[in-house]
Amino acid sequence: MKSHQQAARLRQARQRRNRRVAIAAGAVVAFLGVVLAAQLTGGRAGPIAGPAADPSSPAASASAGGARAGEFAFVRRQHSDPMAVGAVDAPVVLVQWTDMRCPFCAVFNRETLPVLQREYVDTGKVRIEIHDVAFFGEQSEDGAVAARAAAEQGRFFEYLAAAYRDAPDKGHPDLPRERLVAFAEKAGVPDLGRFTADLDDAGLRAAARSSNSEAGRLGVTTVPFFVAGGTSLSGAQPIAVFRQYLDAAIAKAG
Template sequence: MMRRAFIAAGFALAALTSGLATPALAADAPPPVTAQDHILGRANAPVTVIEYASFTCSHCADFHNTVLPAFKAKYIDTGKVRLVHRNLPTPPANLAAAAAVVAMCAAPERYFDVAAVFMRDQAGLRVTGPQPWFAAGIAASGKTRDQIQACMETPAGRTALDQQIEGADKAGVTGTPTFFVNGTMVMDHSLEALSAAIDPLLR
């Protein structure tokens, strides 16, 4: 039953991944946060942390599975930080891009639910193959398979993902996960490293 959705996803994402940008040599600030971004936390939090991540990146999964719960309790739930999640597909980029578009096609309030499922189940991809992985993500999306498929066939998903890739390229992102704490790049995803960048901004 899932085969039709994945065939459609494959066609849609062949185009998505064909023009993945190469890393820029000159870095700039990441694009400002807009209503199109996916955000955890209060809009008026004093610190903004922008995360560039890939759903097929093991270090990204490590952050989401082992660091994010404590980070969320310490900073997001207390209103100190808003976390902005942006996508930068890494190999296998076709799977990462497909997962990114599934998450972006989800009901708005379900984006991070889908992200959590993809990160949680990422380690099993080599064993199970992509179909159960995508099925679990779609199940968390708040939409039907047909709705997700229809969304993935529109240009909107490609445009949104292209913009995130372009923004990462211009900001000099060369790997995932990469964080920007109020515009300053942090490449260590440990709670200690992120705290060292965030805490001085809260004093």
């Protein structure tokens, strides 16, 4: 009797897993009509605040990569981009939209991102570029500013890891100023005084607001949200789904 019950439970678990994969495959949807319209009108995602991202700077112009032919305009491919990881000339760029108060973004960062970095980024196949959004109120925007402040000192991904490591399994965490500073300390941001001052930097806040507005214009309404190889993927999907998704994008890139 027990063996029959165990077999039934295993079948149900497999069915649930298969449904999740099917849903994930269906989530690789074309929001591309909206995005293409953005490209045709010359739209770009909000730039990272700071001299290195200033398009009028000769040094920035010399070092910037920029989206390749056939890529969307929000793909940056910029050298020394503190909100990106991986080779600037990687065959595929995985663009992610994330919110500092999003529990599913935290799950992706903790469970899936390290695997993607090891299997795809470190092997030169994929570059990951982050765009921040503020879907869950003022503290989401404060978190985006804080992450950009950490990026100013080269600790962007370490800051995300520190914040998402402490995120609850459910609900949206509170991000008061003292907690944002505590994350910076955990992330190894070298100059905490500068970081704290940057939390009030008008340029960083304007950049975060611009990124959030651009996400809305492109049709990004949920997080985490990803685009690679001309298709999109929504949610903290299982690693098997991400492998299938990125392998297809790499094959398409040739």
